Amino acid sequence: MQAFTRLTGVAVPIDLPNVDTDRVIPARFLRKPQGSAGYERYLFHDARFDADGAERPEFVLNRPPYRSATILVAAENFGCGSSREAAVWALLAYGIRCVVAPSLGDIFHQNCVKNGLLPVILPADLVAGLRGQLHARPGVTITADLQRQTIAAPDGGVHRFEIDAFARQLLLSGQDEIALTLGYEAQISAFEAESPAWSRPRG
Amino acid sequence: MATTRPPETARTTAPLTMFDKIWARHVVAEGPGGHVLLYVDRHLLHEGSAAAFARLARSGRRVRRPDLCVATADHYVLTSPGAPPPDAEIARMVESLVTHSAGHGIALFGRGDARRGIVHVVGPEQGFTLPGLVLVCGDSHTATHGALGALAFGIGSSEVEHVLATQTLWQRKPRTMRVTVDGRLGPGVAAKDVILAIIATVGAGGGVGHAIEYAGAAIRAMSIGERATVCNMSIEAGARSGMVAPDETTFAYLRGRPLAPDGEAWERAVADWRGLPSDPDAVFDREVGLDAAGVAPMVTWGTSPQDALPITARVPDPGQAGARRPGLERALAYMGLTPGTALTDVTVDRVFIGSCTNSRLEDLRAAADVARGRRAVVPAWVVPGSGLVKRAAEAEGLDGVFRAAGFEWREAGCSMCVGMNGETAREGERVASTSNRNFEGRQGRGARTHLMSPAMAAAAAVTGRLTDVRGLVG
Numbered sequence: 001m002q003a004f005t006r007l008t009g010v011a012v013p014i015d016l017p018n019v020d021t022d023r024v025i026p027a028r029f030l031r032k033p034q035g036s037a038g039y040e041r042y043l044f045h046d047a048r049f050d051a052d053g054a055e056r057p058e059f060v061l062n063r064p065p066y067r068s069a070t071i072l073v074a075a076e077n078f079g080c081g082s083s084r085e086a087a088v089w090a091l092l093a094y095g096i097r098c099v100v101a102p103s104l105g106d107i108f109h110q111n112c113v114k115n116g117l118l119p120v121i122l123p124a125d126l127v128a129g130l131r132g133q134l135h136a137r138p139g140v141t142i143t144a145d146l147q148r149q150t151i152a153a154p155d156g157g158v159h160r161f162e163i164d165a166f167a168r169q170l171l172l173s174g175q176d177e178i179a180l181t182l183g184y185e186a187q188i189s190a191f192e193a194e195s196p197a198w199s200r201p202r203g
Numbered sequence: 204m205a206t207t208r209p210p211e212t213a214r215t216t217a218p219l220t221m222f223d224k225i226w227a228r229h230v231v232a233e234g235p236g237g238h239v240l241l242y243v244d245r246h247l248l249h250e251g252s253a254a255a256f257a258r259l260a261r262s263g264r265r266v267r268r269p270d271l272c273v274a275t276a277d278h279y280v281l282t283s284p285g286a287p288p289p290d291a292e293i294a295r296m297v298e299s300l301v302t303h304s305a306g307h308g309i310a311l312f313g314r315g316d317a318r319r320g321i322v323h324v325v326g327p328e329q330g331f332t333l334p335g336l337v338l339v340c341g342d343s344h345t346a347t348h349g350a351l352g353a354l355a356f357g358i359g360s361s362e363v364e365h366v367l368a369t370q371t372l373w374q375r376k377p378r379t380m381r382v383t384v385d386g387r388l389g390p391g392v393a394a395k396d397v398i399l400a401i402i403a404t405v406g407a408g409g410g411v412g413h414a415i416e417y418a419g420a421a422i423r424a425m426s427i428g429e430r431a432t433v434c435n436m437s438i439e440a441g442a443r444s445g446m447v448a449p450d451e452t453t454f455a456y457l458r459g460r461p462l463a464p465d466g467e468a469w470e471r472a473v474a475d476w477r478g479l480p481s482d483p484d485a486v487f488d489r490e491v492g493l494d495a496a497g498v499a500p501m502v503t504w505g506t507s508p509q510d511a512l513p514i515t516a517r518v519p520d521p522g523q524a525g526a527r528r529p530g531l532e533r534a535l536a537y538m539g540l541t542p543g544t545a546l547t548d549v550t551v552d553r554v555f556i557g558s559c560t561n562s563r564l565e566d567l568r569a570a571a572d573v574a575r576g577r578r579a580v581v582p583a584w585v586v587p588g589s590g591l592v593k594r595a596a597e598a599e600g601l602d603g604v605f606r607a608a609g610f611e612w613r614e615a616g617c618s619m620c621v622g623m624n625g626e627t628a629r630e631g632e633r634v635a636s637t638s639n640r641n642f643e644g645r646q647g648r649g650a651r652t653h654l655m656s657p658a659m660a661a662a663a664a665v666t667g668r669l670t671d672v673r674g675l676v677g
Contacts, residue, residue, distance in 0.1 A: 017239055018407045018507050022642040027623045031279070031292045034254050034360075046644050051630070054619060060657060069472055077408030081345040081642060082621075085254075085360035103411050106377075106443045107343055107357055114361035120226030177361075180265065181369045184232050184240055188371060191231045191242055198464040198472035201270065201331060 002116040003174030009070030011142040013131035019083035025090045039093035065139030074101040079108025098144045113167045218482035222414045225407020241343040241374045247340035248298040255363035256303040261385035264368045266307040273305045275312040275323045282613040289625040309566035320615040323347035323559035330460025334449035334476040346437040349446030350430035356443040378488035383419040384497035391673035394429035395656035399511040407509040410442030414612045423496035427456040428563035439508035448480035463638040503654040505534035514671045519545045552632040554664040557586030561637035566657040571601045573661035574608040582663035585612040587620040633665035
């Protein structure tokens, strides 16, 4: 997994609350292998492209100042719905490395951490203010600093965010979580040795 | 480690929720940031697990406990009898599950096996899901298994790989929420109406970061299938898990199921399960209450499951929605609805009865009771949740009822709930659906979904519009 330390990049605002992962990547693309050629095109596909595959000019990512975005500033409950990790893979394929929102769908939130995409939770009014700045000055940049746990806004404001120590450590180091857990083999085996017989499937 | 699983009697005297009890007995180790290494007792797999298997193989790792896994083909199988796969990619998704399951010695319910079906129908049906266990699956509707008193939640592909390799997950303890539904449901009102009413109350993000417990007289009175419908849509309220305390209904349901304990192990299991319900004075981080008598048959009008209203209501007016106006306008434009229209004046093009929310025997019976002696006026599909549900329904003649009424009786699978197998609605088509998501494009690009109960969907099929089923039955 790619580590995340600090990123300065163009930020794109997504204003609608409850953007579900079906909208982030429609189900028909889930049979495409992770990271295969053209994967970046699946991101927000049906909002970005019309039925003939032409760009919808009104969609925010199709507007020139936002095309090179690496940070997405969203509204409440972004990434709700389906557990599809492909939603994160599509964001990464496009180049998005950080999502800022007042809240995120729980499974999407976990999937971000597992893939080196930084999830940043900040108060709703502050995030709305950030989106407002991005609308007012399309193409401006934001800096996300995981080491310091800060977001530097286009207006010069610096906002501290909380992130749990485990997620922070994984993101900063980019370490293989499974390798880490395999170090607990003795504890896992001891736990299994004590599990009651009824808790195992019969047969 | 001995310290990780204290006997119930030796625990602190503080009252505990059922969630606290199950969580505590699954902690293998403590990690940083309040994370614990949580043991996973059961892992359900489907075609979508392919990417996790592939990464596992690339890193040269094995499945640690294949005996705690069950795989079934559901998302990509076709539900039209005898139809060829629509494209090679879809066929490959099913084949890949067969290959990986065989390679790792994982039990698979594949094509031609009557036990095959939707993963969240199969787990309880086989007795694979049990009270007090931690169960995971790479699917957000895994909370369904909470109907039996399991702590069950959906995970992403990386977490599937982690569970395959280690039989554990690093998790941070969520907050707890209790949703109490007191009183009795009125005639024609179903479990689906209850959960839609709950989601409309707490909102699509209201349960984020929470584990829900459903309680109260109306929940206690429900069958396991009905409880499954309620728990299933916990994720539509933002919560990863939702569960109901096990009781005599639970034990009667599980006794004799193929993978459930038997003999002395059964007795020990039941004795353990009786200690699971939340202590009487346990404290939840959040409490929500609902009066069952006040719940009417519900339908959704928008593109989020929280956009649910009683069938007697009208399409809302964005002009009175305040800050929510832009979202509402967009939803109504997508849905092709005019503010102020009576919901019962909305015509539908197609009906889908099925999905992990509503494809069990009691769902099919409720739909058949409405279809019996009537005639569908739009295309209507009935997709049973498993081969065994299909067989049981046929044994009591439900297939005949549906066929006589012009409904299409199909094979088990996820089908048009998600359309991964190519079974989708056409652009602009309006679908009365018993599934769980009315998201834009969920049932096909440009398709418009209205969520409702099986009886309400059957009523829409025979009238061609959204209909209050209370006028057709009883």
